[in-house]
Amino acid sequence: DADVTQTPRNRITKTGKRIMLECSQTKGHDRMYWYRQDPGLGLRLIYYSFDVKDINKGEISDGYSVSRQAQAKFSLSLESAIPNQTALYFCATSATLSGANVLTFGAGSRLTVL
């Protein structure tokens, strides 16, 4: 099984629908992140969490919300999806005590908003 699991892997939805992307990890890491990737723009941070009671906005948090249900689970919600939220979404984890703070990414969730 993958260390970082994202569901769903692919989702097509319509404008205005509520969407939740889920992420779970078995690495025992305390830090979790949500990124989106768009062609030509690179990976951009949406939200991050350093532990269950800690939630922080990234550089592009508007239109998104998150929930850290447990140390191993971090979900991303789009309350009312819009077409420019069509992107590839990655969940990632890292360990606080790791000097390099290397990110381990999930396989990605491809979201299409029509």
Place this chain on the structure above:
Amino acid sequence: GQNIDQPTEMTATEGAIVQINCTYQTSGFNGLFWYQQHAGEAPTFLSYNVLDGLEEKGRFSSFLSRSKGYSYLLLKELQMKDSASYLCAVRSFTGGGNKLTFGTGTQLKVEL
């Protein structure tokens, strides 16, 4: 703010050596990472530099010059499976903690 530049695309021949450059402008520099991302897959960690110099790991090496705001990833003995996007990411320390910014990636195509 931060600015990271890397070439959009590169092509190289199997068995050859290729160098992918990354230049950056940032305050509070606190480390530079290289990740590899195959099409449709997750990025995976390749290397980390925080001090000047060369870090070698098998066929892959990464170099950093903090004074020049410059790094490169060197891939030796290229294999077809090295065809992927290579992401440069810079970590900087701000008042609120560390921030990691990714470049847009260099798409490497390895040809026979």
